[in-house]
Amino acid sequence: MVETPQLTAARRILVVDDSRMQRRILAAQLARAGYQVQEAGTAEEALAICAETEPDLILSDWVMPGMSGLEFCRAFREMPRTGYGYFVLLSSKTEKDEVALGLQSGADDYLLKPVNGDELRARLAAGERILRMERELKEKNRLVSSTLAELQGLYDTLDRDLKEAWKLQQSLVRERFRSFGSADVSLLLRPTGHVGGDLVGFFPINARRIGLYGIDVSGHGITSALMTARLSGYLSGASPDQNIALIPAEAGGHDARPPAELAAYLNALVIEEMRTESYFTLIYADVDLISGRVEMVQAGHPHPAVQRAGGRVEYLGRGGFPIGLIENAEYESFATVLRPGDRLFLMSDGVTEAADARGALLGETGLGAIMAGSAQMPGPAFLEALMWDLITFSGGDLTDDVSAVLLEFHGAPSSC
CATH class of the missing domain: 3.60.40.10 (PPM-type phosphatase domain)
Incomplete structure (x- = not known):
């Protein structure tokens, strides 16, 4: 059995499926794994939740009434976010062209239904690693930006001092x-x-x-x-x-x-x-x-x-x-x-x-x-x-x- 990822903070995961039964099954598995789970019965409802809470991971069915999972994925990628969101499409489609289309539309991974619990945890562990790297990179970029800002401040001070030194030397x-x-x-x-x-x-x-x-x-x-x-x-x-x-x-x-x-x-x-x-x-x-x-x-x-x-x-x-x-x-x-x-x-x-x-x-x-x-x-x-x-x-x-x-x-x- 694949080991459950150790989370430094409980990740928010959104399960999107028009089948209430499928949502409950997935939600129960994910809750036991330590995730904060939210549910949505349609893509439209899911988009409203994404705008309000910014889930870290999304499990979305492909075929749903109204907006499909593929359309939802594209709309999700266009939303402004403070961090990256990991998107997994769930479908019974097995054709390679269909899988490629899903990934080209912005999905990070693809799982066949019915979902196997061990495979689900393994795919989410991979997503966790990506999110963790993204978070670390973001923090490093923040530190770099902060350091550059401090250096710019020091440079500006030095530049002012050097301009005054130039005046003194010319004098x-x-x-x-x-x-x-x-x-x-x-x-x-x-x-x-x-x-x-x-x-x-x-x-x-x-x-x-x-x-x-x-x-x-x-x-x-x-x-x-x-x-x-x-x-x-x-x-x-x-x-x-x-x-x-x-x-x-x-x-x-x-x-x-x-x-x-x-x-x-x-x-x-x-x-x-x-x-x-x-x-x-x-x-x-x-x-x-x-x-x-x-x-x-x-x-x-x-x-x-x-x-x-x-x-x-x-x-x-x-x-x-x-x-x-x-x-x-x-x-x-x-x-x-x-x-x-x-x-x-x-x-x-x-x-x-x-x-x-x-x-x-x-x-x-x-x-x-x-x-x-x-x-x-x-x-x-x-x-x-x-x-x-x-x-x-x-x-x-x-x-x-x-x-x-x-x-x-x-x-x-x-x-x-």
């Missing part, structure tokens, strides 16, 4: 353009995400010199952004006394550390005091606004470019170790002289390493072509055109932050 670059008379400085800072690891800036050293810098912290996201926030304080133009690039001058005011010395100082500071796994590349330039002499240090950053007044582009520097990567790393300075009409361009690798659809990098050659095409544009317009060219080149798929400093040297006034 680190308070001035995007300044004219120093003999030279103009323009800045570009475009993270690929909410926040990034690039930082650019400038600060006055004294009456005739300014410092320019570009920084690219390893990695992306919040950690890199926090690093740039701290570094911005070390190179602040608003707080000269806290700017580690500046040193007191003998005659009062400020002088600046030589670029190579500044790189070494930053390297020791990051390794010994900040104690972080992050490192960063640096380009720093000390510009004399009168003579046009520029002394620079390159620490892992892309080579700085000088565009001469005639349009020719030169790349300077010999590389150098990133800051915070190698203890006691040594750095060397190099210099160039700008003439009126020359431009100095310091860029992050998000510019030269922008890739097209085939994976080819823009490189220094591609950048040179962009600079040549925009040679007559003033600083802010040039940087906007650069971003447009990068987006066009990459098909809109820029994967790294983009930052740059452009200095346009006009030359000192003749009275100086």
Whole structure:
């Protein structure tokens, strides 16, 4: 004998048959098996019960006056329900075509009349397993939906926080353009995400010199952004006394550390005091606004470019170790002289390493072509055109932050 299924909660089963005797026989068997049994003499009556109580299982005769069991099954499947209903057709029909028609109409199983008790319990046990799996799946889906809703809430909160973080990071670059008379400085800072690891800036050293810098912290996201926030304080133009690039001058005011010395100082500071796994590349330039002499240090950053007044582009520097990567790393300075009409361009690798659809990098050659095409544009317009060219080149798929400093040297006034 087939074992009666163990029910975690009594299932509601609806017996539909125009024969009162058949209903009573089936109802008695099912009640002994632990089901809550309801009866209906017609399909129409059964539909009314289904609308009110949503039975878990249905045993329905095929041939009945009025609506047939087949029609009842189709109508039942069209009813809105909170869970699945298992439908078994009862009939004396034995033809395979008839059985197939019943299953195609939405029935889950088929039993021949007169119904054998053991076979009935076995078929209902199979139905129980399906209903149990449906219930478990529904619960898992509910948990997944609930978890996704919680994650969406966390994402929305994080998204709001990151947008605020973006505003704060952008505020680190308070001035995007300044004219120093003999030279103009323009800045570009475009993270690929909410926040990034690039930082650019400038600060006055004294009456005739300014410092320019570009920084690219390893990695992306919040950690890199926090690093740039701290570094911005070390190179602040608003707080000269806290700017580690500046040193007191003998005659009062400020002088600046030589670029190579500044790189070494930053390297020791990051390794010994900040104690972080992050490192960063640096380009720093000390510009004399009168003579046009520029002394620079390159620490892992892309080579700085000088565009001469005639349009020719030169790349300077010999590389150098990133800051915070190698203890006691040594750095060397190099210099160039700008003439009126020359431009100095310091860029992050998000510019030269922008890739097209085939994976080819823009490189220094591609950048040179962009600079040549925009040679007559003033600083802010040039940087906007650069971003447009990068987006066009990459098909809109820029994967790294983009930052740059452009200095346009006009030359000192003749009275100086």
